[in-house]
C-alpha cells in the first residue's frame with residue numbers, strides 16, 4: 001500500500017495522437033485499397049498484418065502501453081501470446097484432418 | 098477502530114490509481130478472450146467454407162464498413178486527447194472531446210442500424226428463406242456477422258455509458274487533473290472497442 | 306516474520322470486537338448481505354456454497370441408490386438424466402470451481418499479505434451476488450420450462466441445442482457463475498499485485514496466495530471462452546442460428562474445443578488453490594519450513610500455463626485428427642511434472658518434521674493419497690490408446706472424482722478445519738473431527754475406487770441401467786456413498802455445534818507463522834491495527 005502512483009505523470013501531447021490517427025487512417029486506406037487488387041490467398045495475411053499494425057499502434061499510443069508501467073505491456077504481450085497459441089493448437093486439429 | 102466501524106466501506110484504503118488501471122486491464126483481457134473465442138469460431142468456419150465466405154462477404158457494404166472504421170478510429174483519438182486535456186487542466190476541452198467521441202459513437206450505431214436494416218430487407222438474416230437457400234457456408238457467415246458485430250455494438254453502447262458516466266464526474270469536478278484514472282479507464286475500454294473493430298472490419302468486409 | 310509479528314502482540318493483547326460482531330451502517334441480515342468486508346463476504350460464500358454442496362451431495366447419493374442394482378431402482382430414466390446433470394452443474398460450477406478461492410481466498414488471502422481488504426470490496430460483493438443469481442437460475446431451470454436440463458454439465462452440442470429440456474436456462478446460470486468467477490480472479494490479482502504489506506516481496510508471499518495468483522489468471526483468461534460459448538448455445542436455441550448444429554453446417558467438435566479450452570483450465574482453478582491450502586497446512590503441522598518454496602511457486606505457474614494447452618485430451622474419441630491427438634497427449638503428460646514436484650515437496654517437508662497429527666493434517670494427507678490416485682489414473686487416460694478403451698466409462702468418473710472431490714474437496718475441508726478457529730474464534734471437537742474424517746476418507750475410497758474397476762470392465766458412464774456383470778462394483782460403490790455422506794454430516798454437525806459451544810480458540814492454535822495467525826481470532830474488521838512490516842519469508846519456524 002506504500003506504492004505511490006504517478007510519480008512522473010506522462011502527458012501525451014496532442015500532436016502524438018494526431019500523428020497516430022493519421023497513420024491509422026493511412027493504414028485503413030491501404031487495407032481497403034489492397035482488396036481491390038487481387039492477391040489471392042495472401043489477401044487474408046495482408047489484411048491481418050495491417051490490422052495487427054493498427055492494433056499495435058492503438059495499444060502502444062492510445063492505450064498508453066508505451067508510457068505506462070511496463071508491467072501492463074508485459075501482461076498484454078503474454079495474453080496475446082497465449083491466445084495465439086490457443087488458435088494455433090486448435091488449428092493443429094483442423095489442418096491435419 | 099470504533100470510528101471506522103461506523104461505515105462498512107474501507108475508507109482507510111487510499112486511492113490506488115495504478116491498481117484500478119490494472120483492474121481495468123485485466124477486465125480488458127477477459128473481453129479480448131471473449132471475442133477471441135468468437136474469432137476462433139470464425140476462423141474455423143472460414144477455413145472450412147472459404148468460397149462461401151467470399152461469396153457472402155460480397156453482400157456487405159464496404160463503404161459503410163470503411164466509414165464506420167474511420168469513425169471509430171477518430172473517436173479513439175478524441176477520447177485519448179480528452180485525457181491529455183484534463184491532465185492539462187483544460188476541463189472544457191476535455192468535455193468537448195468526450196462529447197465528440199459520443200457523437201461519433203452514436204453515428205457508428207446509426208450506420209450499423211441502417212446496415213443491418215438493409216440486410217434484413219434483402220432476406221439476409223438467420224432463418225430467412227433467401228439466406229437458407231444460399232447453403233451452409235453463407236449461413237455461417239451471416240450468423241457470425243450478426244453475432245459478432247451485434248456483440249461489438251453492445252460494447253459500443255456500454256462504452257458510451259462509461260464515457261457519459263465519467264463525463265458527468267468531470268463536469269462536477271470529481272475527476273480532475275490529478276485524479277483522472279477513471280477517465281483513463283473509460284478511454285481504455287473505448288480503445289478496446291476500437292481494437293476489436295480493427296479486426297472485425299477486414300475479416301467481414303474485406304474478403305473479396 | 307514471526308519476530309515482527311510477536312512485537313506487535315507482545316503486550317497482552319486486548320480483545321477487540323471482531324468482524325462478526327462489529328457495528329455497521331446496516332443492522333441484522335442487511336449488515337451481511339450488504340457487507341463489503343472480505344471476511345463477511347467469505348462467510349456469505351461459505352454458507353451459500355455449503356448449501357449447494359449438500360444439495361449436490363444428496364443428489365449424488367440418490368444417483369448412487371438408483372445405480373445400486375440394474376434396472377429401475379428409485380427413479381425413472383429422465384429423472385436420472387436430470388439428476389446427474391444437476392449434480393454436475395452444482396458441484397462443478399457452484400462448489401469446486403469457486404470453493405477455495407471464494408471462501409478461504411477471500412477470508413485469509415488479504416490477511417496473509419498484510420492487507421485490510423481486497424482491492425475492490427464492492428466488486429467482491431457483486432461477485433457473490435452474481436454467484437447467487439447464477440445459482441438461482443440453475444435451480445429454477447429445474448422447475449420451469451419444458452423439463453429439467455439433461456445431457457450433463459458439459460452442454461455438448463448438438464444435443465444441447467436440440468433437446469427439448471430446459472438447457473438454455475441452465476446455460477445462462479452457468480454464464481453468471483462464470484462472470485462471478487472472473488470478477489473474483491480479477492480482484493485477487495489486483496490485490497496481490499498492489500496491496501502487499503511493506504516487505505512482502507514476491508518471494509515472501511505464502512504459497513496459498515501464490516496459488517490464488519496462478520488461479521486468478523486462469524479465471525480471467527479461460528472463463529470468458531466458456532461464457533461466450535454458452536451464449537452461442539442459448540442463441541442457437543432461441544434464434545435458430547446454427548453454430549454447432551451439423552444440420553446448418555455447424556461443427557459440434559468445435560463446440561467441444563471451445564468448451565474444453567475453458568473446462569480443462571477450470572480443473573486447475575479447482576486444484577491449484579487446493580494445492581495452495583495443502584502447502585499451508587503441511588509446514589504448520591510439521592513445524593518445518595516448506596521444502597522448495599520456489600519450486601512450488603514455479604510449479605503453480607507452470608501448471609496454470611501448460612494447463613491451458615491440453616484441453617484436447619477430452620476429445621480423443623470425438624473425431625479430432627490423429628496429429629492433434631498425440632500433440633494433446635504429449636502436452637498432457639507434461640503437466641504431470643509440476644504436479645509431481647509439489648507432491649515431492651510436501652513429502653520432503655513432512656520428512657523429519659515434528660508432526661502434529663490434527664484434523665487439518667489428516668485431510669492434507671488424505672488429499673495427497675487421493676490426488677495421487679487421481680493423477681496416476683489421469684496419466685492412464687491421458688494416453689490416447691488407453692483412453693479409446695476407457696473413454697466415457699465410469700473409469701473417467703472415478704478419475705475426476707478422485708481429483709475434484711478427493712483433491713479439491715479434501716483440501717476444502719482441510720482448509721476449513723485449519724482456519725475454522727481463525728474464522729470463528731472457537732475450536733471444534735478434535736476427536737469427533739477425526740472420526741468424521743475417517744468415515745469421509747473410508748467412504749470416499751469405497752465409493753469411487755470400484756468405478757475404476759467397473760469402467761475398466763467397460764461400464765459406460767451416465768447410463769441409467771447396466772448389465773448384471775457390473776452389479777458388484779456398483780453395489781460396493783453405493784454403500785461407500787453412505788459412509789461418505791455420514792462422514793460429511795458428522796463433520797458438519799461438529800462444526801455447527803462448536804460454532805457456539807466450542808472452546809474459545811487462541812489466536813494461534815496450530816503454531817502457524819503466516820500473518821493470519823498473528824492477529825486475534827476472529828479477526829477485527831480491519832485485520833491489523835497496524836500494517837505489519839515483513840522482514841522474512843514465510844514458514845520460518847523456530
Ligand SMILES: [Cu+2]
Pocket residue numbers: 568569572615616618619
Ligand atoms: Cu482435462
